[in-house]
Amino acid sequence: MYSAITVSLVPEAKGGPFVYWSGLPEACADAAGLGFAAIEIFPRGAEGFDRAELKSLLSQHSLKLAAMGTGAGWVVHKLSLTHSDAAIRLRAREFIRSIIDLAGAFGAPAIIGSMQGRWEGDVTRDKALNLLAEALEDLGAHAATYGVPLLYEPLNRYETNLINCVGDTASWLRKLRTNNIRILADLFHMNMEESDLPVAIREAGSLIGHVHFADSNRRAIGFGHTAISPVIAALREIGYSGALSAEILPQPDAATAARQTMLSFQRALVTF
Numbered sequence: 001m002y003s004a005i006t007v008s009l010v011p012e013a014k015g016g017p018f019v020y021w022s023g024l025p026e027a028c029a030d031a032a033g034l035g036f037a038a039i040e041i042f043p044r045g046a047e048g049f050d051r052a053e054l055k056s057l058l059s060q061h062s063l064k065l066a067a068m069g070t071g072a073g074w075v076v077h078k079l080s081l082t083h084s085d086a087a088i089r090l091r092a093r094e095f096i097r098s099i100i101d102l103a104g105a106f107g108a109p110a111i112i113g114s115m116q117g118r119w120e121g122d123v124t125r126d127k128a129l130n131l132l133a134e135a136l137e138d139l140g141a142h143a144a145t146y147g148v149p150l151l152y153e154p155l156n157r158y159e160t161n162l163i164n165c166v167g168d169t170a171s172w173l174r175k176l177r178t179n180n181i182r183i184l185a186d187l188f189h190m191n192m193e194e195s196d197l198p199v200a201i202r203e204a205g206s207l208i209g210h211v212h213f214a215d216s217n218r219r220a221i222g223f224g225h226t227a228i229s230p231v232i233a234a235l236r237e238i239g240y241s242g243a244l245s246a247e248i249l250p251q252p253d254a255a256t257a258a259r260q261t262m263l264s265f266q267r268a269l270v271t272f
């Protein structure tokens with residue numbers, strides 16, 4: 001396992017669960033200074049993204065790119081893979097494809113979270129899940145050309161009505177033709193939806209490809225009431241070797257949230 005911390009480059013997402021908001025140079029310097037191994041970026045889009053700057057910052061600070069989010073497609077452009085309008089669904093897919101290309105060039109996977117949308121109106125739950133499955137087949141195959149998986153994140157009930165639990169996600173993914181989708185286990189969403197976090201992690205096993213490391217209240221681990229040691233033990237048991245990425249609110253401030261995350265690794269005896 002390795003440590004990672006989130007950076008938002010999307011002003012419209014202000015208030016969202018990302019630690020750093022003041023640009024990549026500051027985020028990389030601070031993350032590396034605290035001993036993080038990687039950053040996870042929430043970009044505004046692939047267009048206009050300064051790839052050369054990212055490459056140079058990662059190398060300068062010996063950081064790796066853990067993953068890139070696609071949520072700006074929803075936050076900024078209101079795109080979703082399950083929208084009732086086929087033209088919007090197509091634009092959603094192209095937006096995600098462009099992030100797969102951007103992250104893939106750095107050997108990192110893209111994340112499908114809020115871009116999954118929700119079922120409503122003319123779109124039944126079955127139809128939405130079929131639309132989502134079709135998109136994952138296509139985008140999962142595209143991610144494979146970079147030798148990376150595509151990450152799918154089950155969200156809590158207030159953010160989607162499609163699939164909320166890790167176990168249900170695992171059963172659903174096992175029915176797809178592609179074997180290149182991995183589950184993003186977000187401990188904040190899981191705190192709301194699972195009856196037992198370690199059990200859910202063990203059940204999904206090798207399908208887990210990324211972890212959003214957040215406490216029950218979306219703050220740094222240790223600032224809420226999630227028992228983290230059994231979660232770490234379950235991740236060890238399934239042989240998880242991916243990121244523990246702090247997708248958390250910058251509370252009381254970014255520096256304290258980042259430091260608390262590092263402290264929580266030490267307290268849970270996570271060694272990298």
Ligand SMILES: [Mn+2]
Binds near residue numbers: 113153186212247
């Ligand atoms: Mn998340």
